[in-house]
Amino acid sequence: MYCGVTDIVERWIYTRQGVHQLIQRIDFPSPAFTINKGRTKVGKLADIVAFEEKNPEVIDESARRERGRAMRRALRKKGGRSRKGPHNGCGEPYEKGGKQRSSSRLAVNLALL
Numbered sequence: 001m002y003c004g005v006t007d008i009v010e011r012w013i014y015t016r017q018g019v020h021q022l023i024q025r026i027d028f029p030s031p032a033f034t035i036n037k038g039r040t041k042v043g044k045l046a047d048i049v050a051f052e053e054k055n056p057e058v059i060d061e062s063a064r065r066e067r068g069r070a071m072r073r074a075l076r077k078k079g080g081r082s083r084k085g086p087h088n089g090c091g092e093p094y095e096k097g098g099k100q101r102s103s104s105r106l107a108v109n110l111a112l113l
Contacts, residue, residue: 001045002032008048012058022058027051 003011008019022028029047034040057064 002042003045003048004040004042011048011052013061013064014058027054 005016005019005023008014009016012019014022023041029043029051031041032044032047033042035042052059057067
């Protein structure tokens with residue numbers, strides 16, 4: 001049995017755009033064949049089920065939230081910036097007690113020096 005993107009959207013908790021982004025991952029199974037001049041990819045259902053078993057976050061909301069938390073923790077350990085929290089426009093967090101400035105105001109102040 002085969003399934004396309006529409007079938008996968010119905011199976012998973014992702015939108016059509018989210019499924020297209022997941023298809024770009026290296027570990028996603030390659031399509032069995034394509035139709036519509038290569039624009040529509042069709043995969044084997046068995047391959048999709050195997051992918052779901054390896055990646056439970058595609059069908060389980062709690063697993064999806066936990067994966068997001070784990071990725072944010074890993075970013076913090078590496079020193080990367082997560083999307084949450086204030087920053088000064090240059091990717092660096094504000095220093096405690098320091099004056100918070102926008103990056104454009106900072107650039108103007110530096111130009112005056």
